[in-house]
Amino acid sequence: MAHAEAHLTEAHAREGHGPQGFLWKYVFSKDHKVIGIQYYVTAMLMALIAGTLAMLIRLQLAWPEKTWPGLGNILSKGFSGGVMNPEFYAMLFTMHGTIMVFFVLSTAPVSGFGNILIPLQVGARDMAFPFLNGLSFWTFLPGCVVIVASFFVGAGAAAGGWTSYPPLSALRGSIPGSEWGQTFWIVGMVLFIASFTMGGLNFVTTILNLRTQGLSLMRMPLTMWSMFLVAILGLLSFPALTAGALMLLFDRHFGTSFFLPGGLVLSGQALPNQGGSPLLWQHLFWFLGHPEVYILMLPALGFTSDIISTFSRKPIFGHKAMVGAMLAIAGLSFVVWGHHMFVSGMSPYIGMAFAAFTMLIAVPSAVKTFNWLATLWRARIQLTTPMLWALGVVSLFISGGLSGIWLGQSAPDIHFHDTYFVVAHFHLIMAGAALFGVFGATAFWFPKMFGRMMNEPLGKLHFWFTFVAYYCTFFPMHYIGIAGHMRRLYDPYQYEFLKPLQGYNQFITMSAFVLGASQVIFFVNFFWSAFKGKKAGDNPWGGNSLEWTTSSPPGHGNWEGEIPEVHRWPYDYSVPGAEGDHVMQTDPAPIGDNAKSHG
């Protein structure tokens, strides 16, 4: 069935791919590769903004007592007389989280690499709905503009935290950023969600219907599995946040009380609201929020599996278990949202169910780790830049995953909730694994993006600075978190028990500055290599999946002539009796354990 529909849509897809003017080819493009690169580059620019916000957060946490006249001149609104304002600090952490989670780490791996890779890895001319795909990007971009513009309206950007808990986010007088900034936040998020939904529809349809002849689901690269699951997660979970965001908008502007209970008093004035519940927002938010962290992570896990297998010159170990583990993680991600709410006042009984499902997620996660380690065993490891990033993902997945066992137990979480222990946990596993996954994927699939190789020595330099600085920045946060250091504090040293931790915060800040500065290496490498890098052949890494059977970069329609047919899984490396050390998916030779199965 997949085959027949692939041919039907092929004709459609080709229509939009004749010679076109610059505007229609590179700006309002319907080509998945161009759209993918548009998403990717936009996400990386957003990362620059969100990263800069993080640097300012760290500056404040290390030296809250100092004045910075230079910064006062540039950011006069945020620094009065060279001292950062508390409201500006709240905007920094709110927007850092919002931009990083949605506009960078959901966008670059999913919308970026998903678009670039799905048709190339499933053997399709383009995504199923190229127009919808273009529309998706042109909905995303205004979302970015609105989010960035929010810094310049009224009292500034949203300041209620990236989770935007009401009443803080609903009562316009409760914090300066809760004026127009929060409204812009809602509008930006709704645009983002709309664009992500269009993308998700495309992902699911393309993967289900446009796979080439012979490419059964179990023969897809694990990257494709991750994209498939991520799209389903997004389609099922984002509507909860859309609903929540619109309700919040109504509470803010049209006098409703979805999230506002009776008896509220703000600045000595009783408010007229009745009957709402702030807890409802938390349920809606985290119903999206928890699948969302897997939307960030699953692509990285997919990239990592494919990169590790390629550069180990060995099939991925436990392939079926890897698919099963991703399915289990994706499924469980819908029933664990309450572990963000153990101390919220939610019924302790339901907290037990959330703790139980949360602990279960450790099992498929451990399976993935052991399978990666087993893949490395007796391999022939080529430590290219993409491989280093993939090993970095494994390392971060171990470090960040294990602390999840601390937090998933509801009673110890009483002490850790909203401390830096949580900040350490999610920066290592969710943010770190996603970021390292994106860097690995960038170096790995750069040939298919720009037809050139990224510079290897620069890539390695970037990896080492980032890897070491990342650990120095986020690992010590475990210790200060155990010591009780809360999140989102403008000046932690108001508390006696946090005063001794200032030295650690200064170390973390200096590491963060190194981490931030080393990203310059990446941007230099990226732009230099895109234009001046060594020309890449069709298959520079000796990979097996379909994208390596076409030119670098692939032309419009992805393959000249017929779309290749698939005869095996993509993991036939070092097959005994084969010529060379790998057998492409298109090779019909009856060798390898997988050649006959999964037909």
Add this chain to the structure above:
Amino acid sequence: MGRLQGLLFALATLVLVVVSTALFTQDWLPPLKSDRGAIDHSIFITLVVTGLVFIATNLLLAFFTWKYQDQPGAVASYWHDNAKLEWSWTGVTAVIMFGFLFHALDLWAKVQATAPPDAMLVEVTGQQFAWNFRYPGPDGILGRTDAKLVDPAALNFIGLDKTDPAAQDDVILPQNQLYVPEGKPVKVLLKSLDVIHSFFLPNFRVKQDAMPGMRIETWFVPTAAGTYEIACAEHCGLGHYRMKGEIHVVAQSGLDAAVKKALE
């Protein structure tokens, strides 16, 4: 160049294991001053088990990366499935996780159990950016409050209805100053006037959000006399960082005198 990268990755992983383990041997938790030692115990067990897994997996990662690097003549093995191995590590992980889970649920049930009947009741009301504390007084009943009666100028921060007979004997402590008896259960009734706050006692392993529209209970037993910090753990606005208070744990016999002195 490839060999160097493998060596570097193995070394970096070893340094991570050694340094992080050494730091984890320090006692980072704030000194415990309540009956919630079981939480600390649970954290310790978790540290040991996850620590061992951390060390083991990282050592394997470092060793494999170093040992199985590409070199002339090397051949990777074509080995990609081993049902016995996979089922065993899945099973062992599941057993460990179930162990954690039963321990965690048991502890959670204990922490969330209803307060003993002899517990001393104190109402805690969060507001931007202060903590209000109230005892019910000799009648044991907290008097009525009403948002419309809140009047900061008259120091009626929680909107106490002074016409309610039950309110007559209520004791309202000075803002941000809580007095509790040593060795006796304290039942906290948490409320918020405006946004979400979180009542955090780092030394007591107590943290509970104060959710507008809800009255949430939690209880603990202070075990050592002294003065400790109260923090707000939920971002509640501009002044979140300075929404702090003090909890004074005093001998039961000296509690009335201490409260009286504080009210002067």
